[in-house]
Amino acid sequence: MATKQRPSAVGKAADYLDQRTTIGVLVKELARKVFPDHWSFMLGEIALFSFVVLIASGFFLTMFFEPSMALVRFEGDYPPSMQGQLMSAAFSSTVDMSFEVRGGLLMRQIHHWSALIFIGSIVLHMFRIFFTGAFRKPREINWLVGLTMLILALAAGFTGYSLPDDVLSGNGLRIIDGVVKSIPVIGSYMSFLVFGSEFPGSHIIPRLFTLHIFVIPGILIALIALHLFLMVLQKHTQYPGGGRTDKNVVGYPALPVYVAKMTGNFFIIAGVLTLMGGTMAINNIWNYGPYDPAPVSAGTQPDWYILFVDGALRLMPGPGWEWVIGGYTLSMNILIPAVVVPGILFTILFAWPFLEARVTGDHREHHVLDRPRNRPVRTGIGVALFVAFLVCALAATNDIIATHFSLSIFAITWVLRVLLFVGPVFAFFVTKRVCLGLQRKDRELVLHGHESGRIVRFANGEYVEVHTPLDPQEVWLRTQHTSPRPLEIRPATDARGVRRQGYRSDRRWQRLSEFFYEDRVEPARPAELAAAHSHGEHDEIEARTPAAVGPGTAGQGTSGPRTAGPRTSGEGAAGPGEEPR
Amino acid sequence: MSENQNNPADTSHEVTVTPEAGTAVGHPERFPDPGVPDHKHRLTDTDPRAAKRAERTVTILFVLSILGTVGSIVAYVMVPPDGTTSGVRLSTLLLGLCLAVSLLGIGIAGIHWAKSLMGDKEMVQERHPLATNEEDRAIAVQDLNEGLADSGVVGRRGVLKGAFFGALALFPLAIAVPLIGSVGGDWNVSKFKHTMWKNGTRLAIDPSGRPIKAADVTVGSVFHVIPETTEEFRSTHEWINEKSKAVVLMVRLNPEDLRTDQSPEGETWSHEGIVAYSKICTHVGCPVALYEQQTHHLLCPCHQSTFDIADSAKVVFGPANRRLPQLPITVDDEGYLVAQDDFAEPIGPSFWERLK
Numbered sequence A: 001m002a003t004k005q006r007p008s009a010v011g012k013a014a015d016y017l018d019q020r021t022t023i024g025v026l027v028k029e030l031a032r033k034v035f036p037d038h039w040s041f042m043l044g045e046i047a048l049f050s051f052v053v054l055i056a057s058g059f060f061l062t063m064f065f066e067p068s069m070a071l072v073r074f075e076g077d078y079p080p081s082m083q084g085q086l087m088s089a090a091f092s093s094t095v096d097m098s099f100e101v102r103g104g105l106l107m108r109q110i111h112h113w114s115a116l117i118f119i120g121s122i123v124l125h126m127f128r129i130f131f132t133g134a135f136r137k138p139r140e141i142n143w144l145v146g147l148t149m150l151i152l153a154l155a156a157g158f159t160g161y162s163l164p165d166d167v168l169s170g171n172g173l174r175i176i177d178g179v180v181k182s183i184p185v186i187g188s189y190m191s192f193l194v195f196g197s198e199f200p201g202s203h204i205i206p207r208l209f210t211l212h213i214f215v216i217p218g219i220l221i222a223l224i225a226l227h228l229f230l231m232v233l234q235k236h237t238q239y240p241g242g243g244r245t246d247k248n249v250v251g252y253p254a255l256p257v258y259v260a261k262m263t264g265n266f267f268i269i270a271g272v273l274t275l276m277g278g279t280m281a282i283n284n285i286w287n288y289g290p291y292d293p294a295p296v297s298a299g300t301q302p303d304w305y306i307l308f309v310d311g312a313l314r315l316m317p318g319p320g321w322e323w324v325i326g327g328y329t330l331s332m333n334i335l336i337p338a339v340v341v342p343g344i345l346f347t348i349l350f351a352w353p354f355l356e357a358r359v360t361g362d363h364r365e366h367h368v369l370d371r372p373r374n375r376p377v378r379t380g381i382g383v384a385l386f387v388a389f390l391v392c393a394l395a396a397t398n399d400i401i402a403t404h405f406s407l408s409i410f411a412i413t414w415v416l417r418v419l420l421f422v423g424p425v426f427a428f429f430v431t432k433r434v435c436l437g438l439q440r441k442d443r444e445l446v447l448h449g450h451e452s453g454r455i456v457r458f459a460n461g462e463y464v465e466v467h468t469p470l471d472p473q474e475v476w477l478r479t480q481h482t483s484p485r486p487l488e489i490r491p492a493t494d495a496r497g498v499r500r501q502g503y504r505s506d507r508r509w510q511r512l513s514e515f516f517y518e519d520r521v522e523p524a525r526p527a528e529l530a531a532a533h534s535h536g537e538h539d540e541i542e543a544r545t546p547a548a549v550g551p552g553t554a555g556q557g558t559s560g561p562r563t564a565g566p567r568t569s570g571e572g573a574a575g576p577g578e579e580p581r
Numbered sequence B: 001m002s003e004n005q006n007n008p009a010d011t012s013h014e015v016t017v018t019p020e021a022g023t024a025v026g027h028p029e030r031f032p033d034p035g036v037p038d039h040k041h042r043l044t045d046t047d048p049r050a051a052k053r054a055e056r057t058v059t060i061l062f063v064l065s066i067l068g069t070v071g072s073i074v075a076y077v078m079v080p081p082d083g084t085t086s087g088v089r090l091s092t093l094l095l096g097l098c099l100a101v102s103l104l105g106i107g108i109a110g111i112h113w114a115k116s117l118m119g120d121k122e123m124v125q126e127r128h129p130l131a132t133n134e135e136d137r138a139i140a141v142q143d144l145n146e147g148l149a150d151s152g153v154v155g156r157r158g159v160l161k162g163a164f165f166g167a168l169a170l171f172p173l174a175i176a177v178p179l180i181g182s183v184g185g186d187w188n189v190s191k192f193k194h195t196m197w198k199n200g201t202r203l204a205i206d207p208s209g210r211p212i213k214a215a216d217v218t219v220g221s222v223f224h225v226i227p228e229t230t231e232e233f234r235s236t237h238e239w240i241n242e243k244s245k246a247v248v249l250m251v252r253l254n255p256e257d258l259r260t261d262q263s264p265e266g267e268t269w270s271h272e273g274i275v276a277y278s279k280i281c282t283h284v285g286c287p288v289a290l291y292e293q294q295t296h297h298l299l300c301p302c303h304q305s306t307f308d309i310a311d312s313a314k315v316v317f318g319p320a321n322r323r324l325p326q327l328p329i330t331v332d333d334e335g336y337l338v339a340q341d342d343f344a345e346p347i348g349p350s351f352w353e354r355l356k
C-alpha cells in the first residue's frame, strides 16, 4: 500500500479527481455517514438489487429478442411440434432464444423471477414504510415517489409479460382491451390508441417493447435516484431504542460496514435470483403456443401482482351492472373491479401521509419509527387493505381451488364475495384490539415487570409469583412514544353566540380524528410505577410486606426475593431487584 | 413511599415530550432515555484466533466464487444445449448453479467479512433540521424576487406574458397532433360492430379451415368454428383481427333440449338443434371454450362467466352481463352449414357506443 513518501495510486487518482470536481466534499459528507440497521430496511434494498438484476438480464434478452409481429413460419429444429407453424417474429425469437442461445433460457427465467421478486419486495417495503410511519414528515415526498415507482413497476411487469406474444400473454392483452373499452366516452378510442387498430393489430408488441425497455425503466431509474437521494439527504429513520431520538441517527458508518454489507447483499440477492432462474422453470411459452385468438387454456393465472385485479373481475356479479344511459353503454361490472377498486386503493395510498397528518394535527419532523402497535387504527387499516388484497388474489385462483378441492366454483365465489366485505372489517377490528392489547401489555410490563416463573411463599401461606423489573432499555422501548389524542376544535359559536365559519368542516375532521385516536392507551409513566409499588392492586401485598423503597433511592431492596425494585427514580437507575406481585 | 401515596400525578393524562419536566412531586413525565446500549464485543474482537478463522472463511468463500465462475465456463463449453427440452434444461441448470455459486460466494463472503471483521461499534450523528435557516431563506426569496423583477414579467407587460405562456403551452401540439392522429390507425371504432360473417359464409373448422356439413354434426358434439376463407388470407394480419371477432362455438343439442335460442319471431337461427354462438366472452373478451355436455353450460376460463347454451346462451353466473350473440345459421344446397347473416349485435365486451 502507500509508502510514507509517495501517495498511493488511489490517492493520486483521488487527488486528480478532486482538483477537477471538488469531490472531496462529497466524500467527506458520505464516507462516514451513519445508517441505521434493521432487517426490515433490507426490503427496499431487495427491490433495488432485483431491479439491477432485471436491467442486467434484460440487456441480455434484448440482444436476441425481435420485437416484431411480422408473421413467420417457425424454422428452428426444436420444439418439433412447432415446425412450420405461423407465428409472430416476437414469439419465434423467444423460442429460439430459449433453445438455441446458451444461457438464453437461464436469463429469461432469471429475468422473470426477478420481476416477481422485485414487485413483491416493493409491496413489502411499502407495508414496512406504512406500518412504521416512515412516510411522516419529512418523508411524504419519498412516499409519493415510491408509489409512482410501484405503479411503474406494475406497468413494467405487464408490458414485459406481453412481449413473447404467446397464447397467455395475448389473452392478457385481450382482457386489457376489454377493460379499456369499458371506459366511458373515450374507451373505444383508447383501444385504438393502444393497439393502433382493432385488437390485436400489428403494432402492440413494438409499442410495448419501447415502453418496456426504454420509457418505463428510464423513468424508474430517474425516480430511484431521486428516492435514494432523498433518503440520504433526510437520513434514514431508525427504530426506537436507547439513545435514538428525532434529532440524531444511530448506526454504522457507510464506509466500510454499510458499503460492504450492501455489496454483499447485492451479490446474495443476485445469487438467489440466479438459483431460482437456473432451477425453477417459469413461463415455458412453447407449451402455450403462439398467440391465436381462438384457444385458451383453463387454470392459468397471470403473474401474482395482477391477481388482485383479475380476482376482483371474477368476484363482481355481472347481470344488472351494465347500464344503458341515453343509448350509451356503461359497464359497471368491469369498471368497478378494474378501474374503481384499484383507483380507490391508490387514492388512499397517495393521500395517506397527508390524511394522517391532518387527523393527528401533526407538523413535526419524525425520524424515530412507530412501533405498529402504538398506532392501532393505522395498523388496523393497513391489515384490512392487505386482507382485501389477499381475498381478491385468492379469488383469481377460484377455478384452481374448485378443481383441487372438488368444490363448486359458484360456492367459492359467493364465499369470497362475502369475505371481501366482511374480512377487512373483521381484520381491522381484530388488529386494532390486538394493538391496544399489546400497548396495555407494555404498560403492564413496565409497571409490574416480567413474570419470572419463580413462586414465593409468604409467611401466611399465600403463594405469589416473583416479577423481574425491566431494564432501562426495555422500559424506554415501551414508553418512549406518545399516544395521540383526537383533535380539539374551537366551538361552533363564538363568545357572542355567532356561528363560526368552517365549524362544520372542523367537526368532520374531528370525527375522523376521533375514529383514529378515541381508543388509546397512555404509555406508563414513572409516577405510575411508583404508585404501583405503593398502592392500588398491590395494597394487600404491600400491607404485608412493606417494601419501603422511595423513588430515587437507589440500592438494594429490603428483604429477600420480595424486594420491590427501586425502579422509579428520575434518573432512571434501575436496581437488580425483583418485585413480588 | 409516602410521596407516592399523595401523588396527584396519577390521574393526569397530559403527555409532554420533554423528559426533563418533572411533576410537582418529583416524578418526571416520562421514563428517561437510557442512551445507546453498551457495545458488546464479538468473539473476533477479543480472540485473535477467532479473527483468523473468520478471515480464512472469507477467503474460502471468495475462492468458491472463483470456482463457480470457472465452472460456468466449463459448463458453457462442455454442455451445449442440444436443442431438446431436456438438453436445454440441463444446460440452464448447470450455468445457473455455477453462476449462483460465483455470486453467492462473493455475497456471503462480503457479509461475513463485514459482520465479523469490520468495526461494529454504533455511531451517533446529529440530524439537522431540513428547512433552510431564516437568513438563507430570506436571501433565496430576495434572489427570486430580484430575478423576477429583472425579467420584467411581474406586473407590467401583460401581453408579453400572455404570449410567452401561450407559446409554451401550445408548442407541444405540433408534436402531439400528428402523433395522436396516427397512433390509432384509422380510428374507425365502428369496426367493433361487424365481423366477416355474411349471408352464405360457410362454417369451417378451426384451425384446418374445412367446411362443415350439417350431417357430420352429431348430437352432443362441439365444434370450434371459423368463417371459411382462403388459406392465403389465413396467413395475414387481417385474418388475425377478423378471427378475433368471428370465432364461433357450435353445438348440436337434442332439439327437445334446446329450450330457447335468440331467433326473433318468424325466423329460425338454429338448424335441427345445431346452434352457433360467438366465442368471444361478453365480459372482457376471452374465448369462451369450456363446454359441459350434461348441463349445456359454456364456461369462460378467464373469470368463470357461465352461459346456458340451451337457453339463448344467457348468463347464469359470473361477471358477464350479456348473453353471447348468436350466429344465425342454416344449410346450403350442398348440405354445408352457412351463416344467414352477420351477428345481429356487436360481439364481445361492451363499449360506450355499442348500441348507437
Ligand code: HEM
Pocket (backbone or CB within 6 Å): A040, A041, A042, A043, A044, A045, A047, A048, A051, A122, A125, A126, A129, A134, A135, A139, A142, A143, A144, A145, A146, A147, A148, A149, A150, A153, A224, A227, A231, A235, A236, A237, A238
Ligand atoms: C422501485 C421500487 C423501490 C425501490 C427500488 C426502493 C428503494 C428504497 C431503498 C433502498 C430505501 C432505503 C432502505 C429502506 O428503508 O428500505 C428506501 C426507503 C424508502 N422508501 Fe422506497 N423503494 C421503492 C418503492 C417504494 C414505495 C412503493 C414506497 C411507498 C409507497 C417507498 C417509500 C420509501 C420511503 C418513505 C423511504 C424512507 C424510509 C425511511 O427512511 O425509513 N419506496 N426505498
Ligand code: FES
Pocket (backbone or CB within 6 Å): B281, B282, B283, B284, B285, B286, B300, B301, B302, B303, B304, B305, B318, B319, B320
Ligand atoms: S372474459 Fe369471460 S368471464 Fe371474463
